[in-house]
Each structure stands twice: as C-alpha cells, then as structure tokens.
Amino acid sequence: MSTPPLNQSPVGEASSSANTLEREAIDRCDQKMLELSSKFPDWYELYDETLPDNAPREEVVELLRTAPNDFAMGLLYGKFTMRLELEAMTGRPFQ
Incomplete structure (x- = not known):
C-alpha cells in the first residue's frame, strides 16, 4: 500500500x-x-536600539508607555508579558 x-x-x-x-x-x-x-522613526529607533526581548524592565515599560499606536502597544505588551512568564518559569527576575 x-x-x-x-x-x-x-x-x-x-x-x-x-x-x-x-x-x-x-x-x-x-x-x-x-x-x-x-x-514614527524616533520611537522605532529607540525600540530597535533597546532590544525589548532582553532589555531591563524600566526600558520595556518606557517603550510601552510611549507606544505611538495600538500595534506598537500590543507588540510591547506581548513582549512584556512574555518576560513575566519567563520570570515565572525560570525564577530569573525581570528587573
């Protein structure tokens, strides 16, 4: 067959x-x-330089706070919450 x-x-x-x-x-x-x-070239440049997947918490929060539109806010919110999940799974603080 x-x-x-x-x-x-x-x-x-x-x-x-x-x-x-x-x-x-x-x-x-x-x-x-x-x-x-x-x-939003200035915000995007900051986003690109910050590398929010590895950046300190305060820098990710600043990007989230200054997100220029809903897409950017959702992008940062997703990265922020993933970092919180990684903290919960690994015990490595998201500071």
Whole structure:
C-alpha cells in the first residue's frame, strides 16, 4: 500500500492551509512594522536600539508607555508579558 503525497492528503491540505494563513498574518505584521518605522522613526529607533526581548524592565515599560499606536502597544505588551512568564518559569527576575 502506498502513501499519497502530502499535498493530496487531508493532513497535507490542512498543513498547507495553515502555512498560508501563517504567512498572511506574518506579512500583515511585517507591513505594520514598516509603517511604525516610517511614521514614527524616533520611537522605532529607540525600540530597535533597546532590544525589548532582553532589555531591563524600566526600558520595556518606557517603550510601552510611549507606544505611538495600538500595534506598537500590543507588540510591547506581548513582549512584556512574555518576560513575566519567563520570570515565572525560570525564577530569573525581570528587573
């Protein structure tokens, strides 16, 4: 008995569909990041230099506080809450 190619199986179709949806979502976010960099260059430069995935808590809070639009605020909120989760899982303080 032979196995059908992935692109002909329901699992393959679901996977392909999921990949397409993922790519579309990432493309939309990439566009929003480009808009941030062009519409708010000073804030974006600070964001880019701060590296909020590793920055001290006070710097992440400052970026969150000064976020110029809802997308930027959501981006920083996600990074902030991920850092809180990492703190809870690892015991390493987010200071």
